[in-house]
Amino acid sequence: MKKNRIIGFVLFIVLIALLYLLISDTITFEWLKMQADQLRSWTRMHYVLVVCLYLIVFFFSSIFFLPLNTLLLISAGFLFGFWPGFLWAQVGFCFGSLFSMLLVRYLIGSWIQKKYNHKLESLNQKIEANGAPYLLFIQLLPITPTPLLNMSVGFTTISWWTFLWTTFAGTAIGNGLYVYAGKFLHQLESTKDILSWPLFIIFCVMALLALIPFLFSRYMVN
Numbered sequence: 001m002k003k004n005r006i007i008g009f010v011l012f013i014v015l016i017a018l019l020y021l022l023i024s025d026t027i028t029f030e031w032l033k034m035q036a037d038q039l040r041s042w043t044r045m046h047y048v049l050v051v052c053l054y055l056i057v058f059f060f061s062s063i064f065f066l067p068l069n070t071l072l073l074i075s076a077g078f079l080f081g082f083w084p085g086f087l088w089a090q091v092g093f094c095f096g097s098l099f100s101m102l103l104v105r106y107l108i109g110s111w112i113q114k115k116y117n118h119k120l121e122s123l124n125q126k127i128e129a130n131g132a133p134y135l136l137f138i139q140l141l142p143i144t145p146t147p148l149l150n151m152s153v154g155f156t157t158i159s160w161w162t163f164l165w166t167t168f169a170g171t172a173i174g175n176g177l178y179v180y181a182g183k184f185l186h187q188l189e190s191t192k193d194i195l196s197w198p199l200f201i202i203f204c205v206m207a208l209l210a211l212i213p214f215l216f217s218r219y220m221v222n
Helices: 002-024 029-045 047-063 069-080 082-115 117-140 146-154 160-187 197-210 212-221
Strands: none
Touching: 029 047, 029 069, 029 160, 047 069, 047 082, 069 082, 069 160, 082 146, 082 160, 117 146, 117 160
């Protein structure tokens, strides 16, 4: 059973690599701009179907760590408008991230916890006590690699609910920014036009502010 899970995890990584190579040069920002009007027309005619397809693509993009999240966020604003687009984007992103985390936990995370339970006991206790503030802090940082975070949490004992709500809260502003930018898709030259240095600094400050309750409680205890 242990060997099967390890083999499954390795095959999962290989599949991710193959999908990444296949998609990274095919579905690009330039491709999205070229297909934008056709996609919008199709959305108007088949709104419910497009929403369902959008959620499925976002779900699998998060599970397999594909380089599509930024394009999916931008396309949500262009196709659905800001508030509906933000809702669908967050649902797809958060539940896709949750499932990818649970998949890693099932394939190899639970095995690592059992094998090194004694060595990880102290770390697990700290994670259970302070996991939410740390996760919220990391999610707010604009440089956090989502796939790496999902895999890392899969190796811990953080509850699925804590992971889900911190993912939603921590990514809401950043994802919302990309969804809003999608309303002006034809005016954008690249995705780099969206996140400027002032916004980057603001996100970092917000991430630090998220740690204040945790730091204050530690100070009061000491």
